[in-house]
Amino acid sequence: MLEATTLRDLAIFTGYSHIGSCREFVWIPGDVIGRKQLPSRFVIRGLTCEYEVEALMIRKDLYLRTETGKEYVVTNFQITDITDIENISGVAENCSLLFEKFPEMKTVSDGERVIISKQAQVMAFQAMSNVVNQVKAGHGIDPKGAREVTSLLVEEILKAPDAMMNLIDIKSFDDYTFTHNINVATLCLIIGQSMGLSQEDLFDLGLGGLLHDIGKLKVSLSILNKDGKLTDAEFTEMKRHPTYGYEILCRSKDISERARMVPLSHHEKFQGKGYPKGLKGEAIPLFGRICAIADVYDALTTDRPYRVAMAPHEAMKIVTSGIDTQFDPKILTVFLHKMSLYPSGSLVLLNDGSVGLVLKANPKTVLRPTIKLLKNAQGERLKTRTEIDLMKTSNLFIAGPANRNLLNVTTSKVG
Ligand SMILES: [Fe+2]
Numbered sequence: 001m002l003e004a005t006t007l008r009d010l011a012i013f014t015g016y017s018h019i020g021s022c023r024e025f026v027w028i029p030g031d032v033i034g035r036k037q038l039p040s041r042f043v044i045r046g047l048t049c050e051y052e053v054e055a056l057m058i059r060k061d062l063y064l065r066t067e068t069g070k071e072y073v074v075t076n077f078q079i080t081d082i083t084d085i086e087n088i089s090g091v092a093e094n095c096s097l098l099f100e101k102f103p104e105m106k107t108v109s110d111g112e113r114v115i116i117s118k119q120a121q122v123m124a125f126q127a128m129s130n131v132v133n134q135v136k137a138g139h140g141i142d143p144k145g146a147r148e149v150t151s152l153l154v155e156e157i158l159k160a161p162d163a164m165m166n167l168i169d170i171k172s173f174d175d176y177t178f179t180h181n182i183n184v185a186t187l188c189l190i191i192g193q194s195m196g197l198s199q200e201d202l203f204d205l206g207l208g209g210l211l212h213d214i215g216k217l218k219v220s221l222s223i224l225n226k227d228g229k230l231t232d233a234e235f236t237e238m239k240r241h242p243t244y245g246y247e248i249l250c251r252s253k254d255i256s257e258r259a260r261m262v263p264l265s266h267h268e269k270f271q272g273k274g275y276p277k278g279l280k281g282e283a284i285p286l287f288g289r290i291c292a293i294a295d296v297y298d299a300l301t302t303d304r305p306y307r308v309a310m311a312p313h314e315a316m317k318i319v320t321s322g323i324d325t326q327f328d329p330k331i332l333t334v335f336l337h338k339m340s341l342y343p344s345g346s347l348v349l350l351n352d353g354s355v356g357l358v359l360k361a362n363p364k365t366v367l368r369p370t371i372k373l374l375k376n377a378q379g380e381r382l383k384t385r386t387e388i389d390l391m392k393t394s395n396l397f398i399a400g401p402a403n404r405n406l407l408n409v410t411t412s413k414v415g
Helices: 002-008 119-138 144-158 178-196 198-212 212-216 232-238 239-250 258-264 286-300 314-321 329-338
Strands: 013-017 020-028 039-050 060-066 071-081 087-092 092-097 347-350 355-359 370-375 387-389 398-401
Touching: 119 144, 119 178, 119 198, 119 212, 144 178, 144 198, 178 198, 178 286, 178 329, 198 258, 198 286, 212 239, 239 258, 258 286, 286 314, 286 329, 314 329
Parallel strands: none
Antiparallel strands: 013 020, 013 060, 020 039, 039 087, 060 071, 071 087, 071 092, 347 355, 347 398, 355 370, 370 387
16 A cells, blocks of 8 residues: 555656556545555546546556656556546555566566566556657657667567567556557567567567557547448548558658558558558568568457457467468468467367366477376376377377366466
8 A cells, every 4th residue: 555655746647557548646545444444546637548438447557657757556446436537536456666566577588488577568558658649639759758668678579589479478458559559569579589680670670560550540439449340431441540650650750661661561461452552472561561460460369349359379270371361471480480379377178188287388389388187088187297298299289278267277286
């Protein structure tokens, strides 16, 4: 809980969350009555919100930055009063300094996973929030924050050269607008790094990835969030967002032409028939070809207003089906080898009906990790530790993910 000494400091906040950004956040610590700590209340003023007001009835983390530069996280805030959009109020369980809440601020790599640090995630929120506000206000954008985030992402990706990707780790925020941007930038960088791109190349690729959909800010929300098929006219407008994005970025001299080409070309298809130009093959800029894969994969694995997110292995099947038409096959191959479909700790169902726990992903073949067998084909729980390297078993393979609840096992207690 907040200490009284920091309260004055906390009274004026700029906040960032998946609901948008706010000009001022006032925290009112809950009283202690006897031994009982009442929940703290807060008021958010001047909220810039990306969504319909009804969508605010949620619980999530809110990131705050004081005027003195201190960063805090409010956990599990719940909006309780939305009658006055200028003064939204709610309750929250906790508020603590970001560094205290997330001691793992530095990149963590256990040799298999890349975890984008909270610091980078928060910076991305702030940077994107600023850019979004600038575009909405009709100003040219100042990409300073976006450049700083990209440098940090490149640094973090380069620190873990053999890392495989577990997307669950970077899906810490629910907000599609913000999460999607950072996910796409991260995926682009992972692919680019595997392809041996230089640090300078990675920077332009990452920055382009972060801003790839910036042109959507010029497309109306009723089209973007439409629950159902777009009309021809709506689809035509939607297809303008790459060009809008390019035009927005052209108004800033601190963004290279290579980075600007990412928004412009991320919907081109390798065999043609994409938009806006219908380019083919290597006529599509390399960074655009990389971003196309990252964009589609992340979109499929994220909840959208019109669709529930797919599991990584299902999304991977769809992405792979585009190998002959939509995507550059060489880049897609790099991507497939990098992705950890069944990350350590996930439960898998094998083709003979047995169930295993993934111990270690195999960088060469994502579908054949080393597993520990938990239940045999007859459904019996195994008492002795049986490890299987699926690379070495030709007749045994993963049929799909296993449902943890159904099995009544907790991965953290096993292994
Ligand atoms: Fe797009």
